[in-house]
Amino acid sequence: MKFVLCSCVWGKSDELPAPYPLGCHALDTAAVAMLLWDIHLSAGQRRFVAESFGVPECQARALVAFWAGLHDLGKCCPSFQSSQTGPEPEFLEREEFASPAGWMNEGSVRHERVTHLVLPSILADYGYDAASRPGKSVAHQVGQILGGHHGVYGPMLDRVTLRHPGRSEPRIGTAPGWQEQRAALVDVVHAACGRPVAPGRVAPAGAAVLVTGLVVLADWIASGHTWVRARQTDWMTAGDEDWQAHFQRAYTAAGPDVEELQLAAPQWAPAAGFSDVFPEITRPYPLQADIAARLPGLVSGPGILLVTAPTGDGKTETGLFGARLLGAAAGHPGLGVLLPTMATTDAMWERVRAYVRRAAAADTPVTLLHGMAWLKEAYSTDAPDAELCDDGVSTTAGDFVRRKHLGLAAGTAVGTWDQAAMACLPMRFNTLRWLGLSGKTLIIDEAHAYDAFGHALTVRLLQWLGHLGAPVVLLSATLAGSLAERLVHAYLQGAGHTALEPVAPAYPGWLFADAATATVTASGTIPSTRAHPLTVDQHLVHHTHDPNAADGRAATLNHLLAPLYEDGEAAGAVLVVCNTVPDAQATYQALAARSGTRTPNLLLLHARMPQWQREDLTRQLLDLLGPRAQRPSEPWIVVTTQVAEQSLDVDFDLVVTDLAPLAQLLQRAGRGHRHTLGGRGRRPRWAPSARLVVLAPAGELPPPAWGNVYDPALLRRTRDLLTERADSPVAIPEDVTSMIETVYADLNTLAEEALHDDHRRAGRDAAHAAAADTAAIPAPGTLTDLYPITDRDLDPDLLTTRLGADSARLLPVYKTADATYWLDPECTRPLPMPAPGHKRLTRAQVADLARLSVPAPGTYLPQGPDTAVPGEWNKTPLVRELRLLPHRVLPNGHIHGHRTERHTLRLDPILGLVRTAVRESSG
Numbered sequence: 001m002k003f004v005l006c007s008c009v010w011g012k013s014d015e016l017p018a019p020y021p022l023g024c025h026a027l028d029t030a031a032v033a034m035l036l037w038d039i040h041l042s043a044g045q046r047r048f049v050a051e052s053f054g055v056p057e058c059q060a061r062a063l064v065a066f067w068a069g070l071h072d073l074g075k076c077c078p079s080f081q082s083s084q085t086g087p088e089p090e091f092l093e094r095e096e097f098a099s100p101a102g103w104m105n106e107g108s109v110r111h112e113r114v115t116h117l118v119l120p121s122i123l124a125d126y127g128y129d130a131a132s133r134p135g136k137s138v139a140h141q142v143g144q145i146l147g148g149h150h151g152v153y154g155p156m157l158d159r160v161t162l163r164h165p166g167r168s169e170p171r172i173g174t175a176p177g178w179q180e181q182r183a184a185l186v187d188v189v190h191a192a193c194g195r196p197v198a199p200g201r202v203a204p205a206g207a208a209v210l211v212t213g214l215v216v217l218a219d220w221i222a223s224g225h226t227w228v229r230a231r232q233t234d235w236m237t238a239g240d241e242d243w244q245a246h247f248q249r250a251y252t253a254a255g256p257d258v259e260e261l262q263l264a265a266p267q268w269a270p271a272a273g274f275s276d277v278f279p280e281i282t283r284p285y286p287l288q289a290d291i292a293a294r295l296p297g298l299v300s301g302p303g304i305l306l307v308t309a310p311t312g313d314g315k316t317e318t319g320l321f322g323a324r325l326l327g328a329a330a331g332h333p334g335l336g337v338l339l340p341t342m343a344t345t346d347a348m349w350e351r352v353r354a355y356v357r358r359a360a361a362a363d364t365p366v367t368l369l370h371g372m373a374w375l376k377e378a379y380s381t382d383a384p385d386a387e388l389c390d391d392g393v394s395t396t397a398g399d400f401v402r403r404k405h406l407g408l409a410a411g412t413a414v415g416t417w418d419q420a421a422m423a424c425l426p427m428r429f430n431t432l433r434w435l436g437l438s439g440k441t442l443i444i445d446e447a448h449a450y451d452a453f454g455h456a457l458t459v460r461l462l463q464w465l466g467h468l469g470a471p472v473v474l475l476s477a478t479l480a481g482s483l484a485e486r487l488v489h490a491y492l493q494g495a496g497h498t499a500l501e502p503v504a505p506a507y508p509g510w511l512f513a514d515a516a517t518a519t520v521t522a523s524g525t526i527p528s529t530r531a532h533p534l535t536v537d538q539h540l541v542h543h544t545h546d547p548n549a550a551d552g553r554a555a556t557l558n559h560l561l562a563p564l565y566e567d568g569e570a571a572g573a574v575l576v577v578c579n580t581v582p583d584a585q586a587t588y589q590a591l592a593a594r595s596g597t598r599t600p601n602l603l604l605l606h607a608r609m610p611q612w613q614r615e616d617l618t619r620q621l622l623d624l625l626g627p628r629a630q631r632p633s634e635p636w637i638v639v640t641t642q643v644a645e646q647s648l649d650v651d652f653d654l655v656v657t658d659l660a661p662l663a664q665l666l667q668r669a670g671r672g673h674r675h676t677l678g679g680r681g682r683r684p685r686w687a688p689s690a691r692l693v694v695l696a697p698a699g700e701l702p703p704p705a706w707g708n709v710y711d712p713a714l715l716r717r718t719r720d721l722l723t724e725r726a727d728s729p730v731a732i733p734e735d736v737t738s739m740i741e742t743v744y745a746d747l748n749t750l751a752e753e754a755l756h757d758d759h760r761r762a763g764r765d766a767a768h769a770a771a772a773d774t775a776a777i778p779a780p781g782t783l784t785d786l787y788p789i790t791d792r793d794l795d796p797d798l799l800t801t802r803l804g805a806d807s808a809r810l811l812p813v814y815k816t817a818d819a820t821y822w823l824d825p826e827c828t829r830p831l832p833m834p835a836p837g838h839k840r841l842t843r844a845q846v847a848d849l850a851r852l853s854v855p856a857p858g859t860y861l862p863q864g865p866d867t868a869v870p871g872e873w874n875k876t877p878l879v880r881e882l883r884l885l886p887h888r889v890l891p892n893g894h895i896h897g898h899r900t901e902r903h904t905l906r907l908d909p910i911l912g913l914v915r916t917a918v919r920e921s922s923g
Contacts, residue, residue: 002184002187003180003181003183003184003187004184005023005181005184005185005187005188005243006091006181006184007021007023007024007241008021008089008090008091009021009022009023009075009076009081009089009091009181009185010022010075010081010086010087010089011023011024011025011026011072011075012025012223012228013085013086013087014085015225016228016229016232017232018087018232018236019086019087019089020228020231020232020235021235022072022075022076022185023185023188023243023246024231024232024235024246025072025222025223025228026069026070026071026072026073026185026188026189027069027188027189027192027243027246027247027250028222028227028228028231028250028254029068029069029071029072029215029218029219029222030065030066030068030069030189030192030193030218030247031065031222031247031250031251031253031254032068032218032221032222032250032254032257032258033064033065033067033068033069033214033215033218034061034062034065034193034251034254035251035254035255035258036214036217036218036221036258036263037060037061037064037065037214038061039255039258039259039263039264039265040214040217040258040263040264040265040409040439041214041265041439042265042331042332042333042334042439043331043332044302044330044331044332044439044469044470045210045331045332045438045439046060046061046331047331048206048207048210048438048468048469049064049203049207049210049211052203052204052206052207053138053199053200053201053203053207054199054200054201055196055197055199055200059196059197062193062194062196063193063196063199064211064214064215065193066189066190066193066196067142067145067146067211067215068214068215068218068219069189069192069193070115070119070146070185070186070189071112071115071146071149071215071219072111072115072149072219073114073115073118073119073146073182073185073186074110074111074112074113074114074115074116074117074118074147074172075111075114076114076173076178076181076182076185077109077111077114077171077172077173077178078092078097078099078100078171078173078178079108079109079111079171080108080111080114081097082099083108091177094177095175096175096176096177096180097173097175097177097178098175098177099173099175100170100171100173100174108171109169109171109172110150112146112147112148112149112150112154113147113154114169114171114172115143115146115147115149116143116144116146116147116154116157117143117147117157117161117165117168117169117172118143118165118172118182119139119142119143119146119186120137120139120140120142120143120157120162120165121139121162121163121164121165122182122183122186123138123139123142123143123186123198124139125183126186126190126198127197127198128142128198128199129198130162130163131163133159134156134157134158134159134162135156135202135784135785136202136784137162137202138198138199138201138202139162140156140157140162141202141203141208141786143157144156144208144785144786144787145208145211145212145215145786146215148212148431148786148790149212149215149216149219151216151428151429151431151790152428152790152791153212153786153787153789153790154787155785155787156785156786156787188243191244192243192244192247202784204467204780204781204783205467205780205783205784205786205789206434206438206464206467206468206780208786209431209434209435209786209789210431210434210435210438210468212431212786213431213432213433213434213435213436214435216429216431216432216435217263217406217409217432217435221254221257221258221261222250227253227257230253231246231249231250231253234246234249234253261398261400261401262363262365262397262398262400262401262410262411263400263401263409264362264411265333265334265411265439266333266334266335266356266360266362266364266411266412267333267360267361267362267364268324268327268328268333268359268360268361269359269360269361271324271359273292273296274288274289274291274292274321277317277320277321277324277359278317278320278321281314281317284314285313285314285318285528285529286526286527286528286529287307287309287313287314287315287318287508287509287510287526287528288314288317288318288321290510290523290526291307291318291321291322291510291523292321294521294523295322295325295510295512296325298512298514298521299325299326299329299512299514300329300514300516301329301330301469301514301515301516302326302329302330302332302466302469302470302471302495302515302516303326303330303471303512303513303514303515303516304462304466304471304472304473304474304487304488304491304492304512304513304515305319305322305326305471305472305473305474305510305511305512306473306474306476306479306484306487306488306505306510306511306512306513307319307322307473307474307475307476307509307510308475308476308477308479308484308505308506308507308508308509308510309477309507309508309509309526309528309733310477310508310528310530310666310670310732310733310736311477311667311670311674312530312670312674313508313528313529313530313733315445315475315477316348316351316445316475318475318510319337319443319445319473319475320335320352320355320443322473323335323441323443323471323473324359324441326441326471326473327440327441327471329471330441330469330470330471332438332439332440332441332469332470332471333411333439333441334411334412334413334436334439334440334441335352335356335411335412335413335440335441335443336408336412336413336414336415336420336436336437336440336441336442336443337352337413337414337415337442337443337445338414338415338416338417338419338420338442338443338444338445339414339415339416339417339445339446339646340416340417340445340446340449340450340646341416341643341646342370342371342372342416343618343643343646343648344445344446344646345368345369345370345414345415345416346368346376347649348414348445349366349368349376349379349414350378352366352412352414353366353395356393356395356412357392357393357395358393360393360395360411361393362393363393363394363395364393364394364395364410364411364412365394365395365396365397365398365401365410365411365412366395366397366410366411366412366413366414367397367401367402367407367408367410367412367413367414367415368397368407368414368415369407369408369413369414369415369416369419370415370416370419372611372850373415374402374847375611375847375850375851379397395412397410405429405432405433406432406436407419407436408420408432408433408435408436408437408440409432409435409436410436413436413440417444417450417454417458419433420433420437420442420444420461421454421457421458421461423437423461423464424457424460424461424464424776424777425457425775425776425777426777426788426789426790426791427790428790430777430789430790431789431790434464434468437465437468437470438465438468438469438470439470440470441470441471441472441473442465442470442471442472442473443472443473443475444458444472444473444474444475445475446475446476446477446646447474447475447476447479447487448476448477448478448479448480448483448663449646451768452764452765452766452768452769452772453768453769453771453772454772455483455486455769456768456769456772456773456776457772457776458487458490459486459487459490460490460772460773460776460777460779462487462490462491462494463490463491463493463494463779463780463781464494464779464780465491465494466490466491466492466493466494466495466515467494467495467496467780467781468494468780469495469515471515472491474487477666477667477670478662478663478666478667478736478740479505479740480740480741480744481503481504481505481737481741482744482746483744484503484505485502485503485504488503488511488513488520489503491513491515492513492515492518493779493781494779494780494781495515495516495518496781497518500518501518501520503520503522504522505522506522506523506524506525506526507525507733507736507737508525508526508527508528508733509522509523509524509525509526510522510523510526511523528732528733530732531731531732531733531734532673532689532690532732533689533690533729533730533731533732534669534690534691534692534729534730534731534732535689535690535691535692535729535730536665536669536691536692536693536694536722536725536729536730537691537692537693537694538659538693538694538696538719538722538723538726539556539693539694539695539696540696540697540698541553541556541695541696541697541698542697542698542699543697543703543705543706545583545586545587545590547590547594551698553695554587554590556695557576557587557590557591557656557695558594560574560654560656560693561574561576561591561600561637561656562596563635563684563686564596564598564600564635564636564637565594565595565596565597565598565599565600565635566596566597566598567597567598568597569635569684569686570682570684570685570686571631571632571633571634571635571636571684572635572636572653572654572683572684572686572687573624573625573631573632573635573636573637573638573651573652573653573654574636574637574638574652574653574654574655574656575638575640575644575650575652575654575655575656575657575668575671575672576591576637576638576639576640576656576657577640577641577642577644577645577655577656577657577658577668578639578640578641578658579641579642579658579659579660579706579709579710580641580705580706580707580709581606581607581608581641581912581913582705582915583658583705583706584604584606584639584640584641585604585606585911585912585914587639588602588604588639588910588911589911591637591639598635600634600635600636600637601632601634601635601636601637602636602637602638602639603617603620603621603636603637603638603639604617604638604639604640604910604911604912605617605618605621605638605639605640605641605643605644606640606641606643606912607641607642607643607855608854608855608856608912608913609854609912609913610812610851610852610853610854610907610912611850611851611852611853612851612852613912615851618648621638621648621650622648622649622650624636624650625650625651625652626649626650626651627649627651627674627675628680629680630680630681631677631680631681631682638652642664644668644671645664645667645668646667648671649674650671650674651671651672651673651674651675652671652672652674653672653673653683653684653687654672654686654687654691654693655668655669655671655672655691655692655693656692656693656695657692657693657694657695658694658695659694659695659696659697659701659715659718659719660710660715660718661710661711661714661715661718661743662714662717662718662721662739662740662743662744663740663743663744664710665692665694665718666736668692669690669692672690672691672692673689673690690732694722696719696722701715701716701719702715711757711761711764712757712760712761713755713757713758713760713761714743714744714761716755716757717742717743717745717758718743721739721742721743746762747759747762777789807855807856807857807858808855808856808857808858808860808861808881808883809850809853809854809855809856809881809882809883810853810854810855810856810860810861810882810883810884810885810905810913811849811852811853811854811869811882811883811884811885812852812854812885812887812907813831813884813885813886813887814827814886814887814889814895815886815887815888815889816889817889817891821884821886822889823849823852825887825889825895827889831870832845832848832849833870833872834872834875834876839875840875840876841873841876841879846876846878846879849879849882850878850879853882854885854907854912854913856913860903860905860915861883861885861898861900861905862900863883866884866886866898867883867884867885867886868883868884869882869883869884885898885905885907886898887906887907897914897916899918900918901918902917902918903915903916903917903918904916904918
């Protein structure tokens with residue numbers, strides 16, 4: 001029996017002239033989903049969904065639209081229709097819409113949960129299997145997909161509830177009116193979508209997650225206030241309650257609306273070879289030339305490409321070229337580029353924008369994804385592409401794709417690695433991340449740059465990407481062979497392969513693993529045009545900043561830097577890399593206090609500085625020592641921390657560094673003799689060739705001052721290796737692989753040579769990997785229930801992609817005697833407050849506060865009354881998470897830092913955030 005859908009069942013009412021019928025919103029969402037299928041999904045995504053459900057692509061389009069239209073079916077229930085904030089429709093007084101006795105005492109049931117409960121039994125009338133156990137029932141899978149449209153999946157139903165939901169949950173509304181209207185709504189949407197037949201089988205988890213993401217996206221678009229008002233006007237003007245006519249109007253309107261939201265998959269200009277992609281590179285590096293010659297003949301669909309080469313061999317362009325080939329072959333034209341730090345991400349965003357402008361055939365937004373991206377002026381919505389000729393391509397990302405959860409929906413996205421890794425955690429709306437990732441070819445740069453916890457998440461990420469058929473390109477300068485094999489195997493396991501051959505990448509070189517066949521093709525070792533000997537001088541020193549201590553770190557550093565303090569020597573630039581911020585600050589102070597016949601310029605850069613200061617100093621360094629800078633005529637010493645390893649494209653004549661694991665040392669060495677100077681200047685005679693000086697603690701590792709920055713076993717093995725090679729320069733790149741394998745060997749390889757700290761390292765890595773496995777969503781091949789993919793009760797603030805991460809952003813403020821707080825030591829800038837009549841700070845005010853803030857471990861400044869932000873900020877995202885770092889301003893202008901039980905914290909204009917133990921503090 002067919003029932004008539006009543007427009008009195010409402011779906012939306014906020015800020016509308018009248019309630020908007022639930023049927024209208026259902027048809028709107030179905031129409032938008034159809035357009036998203038055509039415009040937003042890649043060919044690979046469409047094929048994957050269709051094959052997963054066992055239907056032709058044209059039918060899959062209609063099916064997904066049909067399901068999307070039913071996402072709010074659960075709003076046809078007593079608790080939603082009688083909501084205190086709703087319109088209180090008159091039909092609720094009718095007997096056929098009676099509510100279950102006593103339901104008000106039990107509270108309401110969420111409407112998405114009602115959708116999950118009621119839909120399977122209704123779909124049984126349309127040929128969907130609702131008789132099998134829930135994990136094998138297509139009807140249940142669709143119900144669970146739609147029950148997750150608010151970002152969290154509901155638990156799998158039991159057999160009884162699947163068949164008779166009203167018995168288990170009477171609050172769904174069991175009276176005839178509720179059941180008839182729900183059945184009528186399903187039939188109206190089914191008819192509008194062309195009455196698609198039921199799918200033949202339950203889909204694997206990846207397809208279900210992808211469809212969920214599309215449903216969520218369609219719902220968000222169809223719930224936009226402007227959209228709803230426009231469709232409501234059309235509905236009321238027509239006045240005929242013709243549901244099919246409303247669907248046709250919505251479908252017609254959805255086309256330009258979806259296009260305007262910048263959700264179209266990217267289109268790339270034709271490119272047959274490397275020179276077509278990078279015409280400006282007239283002489284490709286050997287690595288680039290080899291891949292350009294051989295990879296096109298290997299790629300026929302998705303797969304994983306691994307590129308290993310030292311810094312300067314053109315890995316970025318190689319990765320983009322590989323992504324172009326893989327994306328075209330797999331039907332995944334979207335592009336995602338992931339990097340380990342915000343600084344490297346910002347720099348790569350600029351490069352990718354330039355690439356997209358040249359390579360894209362149509363406007364393609366390029367989103368920038370990390371926690372502070374919105375502070376980057378060039379990424380502001382007020383800063384579109386500077387100038388475009390008539391045939392130019394815009395890369396400006398508009399408001400919609402800059403919204404929370406939607407950055408990966410853009411055709412091209414550049415972000416920190418955790419933006420993808422978070423999809424592997426049971427976070428709310430992680431289905432939107434998977435929707436964005438699954439339509440892209442993903443480049444993961446610096447694939448070696450994570451700890452055991454991060455590597456385990458990367459493994460899970462690659463398993464899911466392999467499962468989804470999304471191509472991947474891995475780039476690394478120092479990737480151990482065992483880790484390379486683990487990453488490649490993870491991707492192939494996700495693609496469904498179990499019996500896998502060993503993987504042994506060459507260095508420099510590349511390998512490609514085909515997702516369909518698991519065939520691995522590897523290059524031989526490829527010559528590097530940047531091959532060179534690297535002199536490594538290791539000095540065993542006592543870790544002290546006392547320049548008078550014999551064999552001390554400070555005395556050795558003074559000796560090494562002597563030429564910069566002497567008038568007769570040529571100018572030059574030296575990078576000094578410290579392992580901790582306190583060491584960097586103490587080193588800078590000691591060098592500033594040192595005297596000589598001339599005074600070199602000194603610059604200090606580390607992570608615990610205000611955002612604006614780091615940006616200014618980084619810009620200054622690039623202007624001074626960047627790839628196009630004229631060499632300075634005066635001596636320069638730059639003292640920094642790990643921020644120099646990956647985020648600075650600068651060139652020093654000499655690099656001096658504290659001992660670190662070998663991979664980090666090689667990264668630091670890459671800042672020396674990095675560029676060909678040409679006519680931009682000369683190297684000083686005291687630094688004619690690439691040289692790395694390592695200051696290695698002579699005693700126990702690590703010294704107490706370093707804490708747990710680096711693993712003791714890796715430090716020891718690096719120090720031992722450098723001692724063994726004391727008389728032999730490191731041949732870059734020939735020696736890199738053997739040295740990396742020596743330092744990062746696992747217990748099986750070390751066998752009887754393993755020491756106690758090696759066993760501790762193995763145990764710690766295993767524990768961290770196990771912690772990641774526990775925190776992450778299950779691997780896709782083992783998953784039948786969608787519930788574990790999200791967790792409603794999990795606090796998103798407790799989820800992290802880095803084990804042990806406990807960071808906070810401190811806002812230095814200055815307190816005068818009258819208890820007034822100021823943003824500057826001169827006490828001229830009061831703390832901003834929302835304008836009268838407003839609850840939030842403006843975007844400009846938030847940006848100003850964020851640029852003044854300093855990142856630091858959360859343990860540095862415990863939350864308390866002294867550190868709490870003003871109550872007026874509590875409605876403003878980001879700033880409500882800040883912690884005030886109060887400084888006391890005395891009448892004479894002197895400033896005292898903030899004292900806790902353990903230490904005193906103060907912001908120094910040059911040193912950044914200074915932490916002094918209480919026992920050392922003068923008060």
